[in-house]
Amino acid sequence: MSAPAGVGASPVLLLMGVSGCGKSTVAALLAGRLNWPFEEGDDLHPAANVAKMHAGHPLTDEDRWPWLAKIAEWIDGNIVAGSPALVTCSALKRSYRDVLRRDAVVFVYLRGTPELIGRRLAARQGHFMPPTLLDTQFADLQVPESDEKSVTVDIGAPPATLADGIISTLGLRARPR
Ligand SMILES: Nc1ncnc2c1ncn2[C@@H]1O[C@H](COP(=O)(O)OP(=O)(O)OP(=O)(O)O)[C@@H](O)[C@H]1O
Numbered sequence: 792m793s794a795p796a797g798v799g800a801s802p803v804l805l806l807m808g809v810s811g812c813g814k815s816t817v818a819a820l821l822a823g824r825l826n827w828p829f830e831e832g833d834d835l836h837p838a839a840n841v842a843k844m845h846a847g848h849p850l851t852d853e854d855r856w857p858w859l860a861k862i863a864e865w866i867d868g869n870i871v872a873g874s875p876a877l878v879t880c881s882a883l884k885r886s887y888r889d890v891l892r893r894d895a896v897v898f899v900y901l902r903g904t905p906e907l908i909g910r911r912l913a914a915r916q917g918h919f920m921p922p923t924l925l926d927t928q929f930a931d932l933q934v935p936e937s938d939e940k941s942v943t944v945d946i947g948a949p950p951a952t953l954a955d956g957i958i959s960t961l962g963l964r965a966r967p968r
C-alpha cells in the first residue's frame with residue numbers, strides 16, 4: 792500500500808470494491824478509531840435498487856446514477872463543513888467515480904480475488920445482497936487507474952490490521968471526541 796499524493800487535512804475516504812470485499816467492516820472500524828462522520832452507501836440506495844439486488848438481479852447504470860448522486864451530495868456536505876469523512880460505495884466503474892471525484896476524495900480500493908470474497912459472502916448472514924451477484928460485480932469492476940487519487944489495499948489480513956494500515960499509510964488523525 793502506498794499513499795497517493797495530495798491527501799489533505801480533511802480527506803473524504805471512499806471505501807470501494809465489489810460486494811463482500813469488506814467496505815462496511817473496515818469503514819466502521821476506521822470511523823470508530825478516527826471519530827469521523829461515516830455514511831453506509833448501501834443505506835442511500837432507493838428501495839427499488841435494494842429489492843432488485845435482493846431478487847438476484849444486478850443493477851444497471853441507470854439504477855446507479857441517482858444513488859451515486861446521493862452519495863456525492865453527502866460527500867459535498869462534509870466538504871462544505873470542512874470535515875474529514877468516510878463513506879462506502881462499490882464505485883465499480885470509472886464513470887461512477889467521476890461522479891464522486893473531488894479534490895478531497897481518496898478512493899480506498901479493497902482488492903481481493905473472487906475466490907476469497909466468494910467464501911466470505913457465502914459465510915455472511917443477514918444481508919440483502921445474494922452471493923450469486925458476485926460475478927456481475929467483478930464483470931463491472933474497473934479498478935482505479937494511476938491518475939486517480941487512490942490507494943489499493945489487499946484484503947487478506949484481518950479487518951483491524953487493514954484499518955491500522957490505512958491510517959498509517961495515509962497519515963490520518965483522529966478528531967477529538
Ligand atoms: N479482512 C477481513 N477478513 C475476514 N473477514 C472479513 C474481512 N473483511 C470483511 N470480512 C467479512 O466478510 C464479509 C463481507 O464484509 P462486508 O459486509 O464488510 O463487505 P462489503 O464490501 O461492505 O459488502 P457489501 O458491498 O455487499 O455491503 C462479512 O461477513 C465480514 O465480516
Ligand SMILES: O=C(O)[C@H](O)[C@@H](O)[C@H](O)[C@H](O)CO
Pocket residue numbers: 809810811833850855880881882883920928
Ligand atoms: O453498485 C452495486 O452493484 C451495488 O452498490 C452493490 O455493490 C451493493 O450495494 C453492495 O455491494 C451490496 O451491499
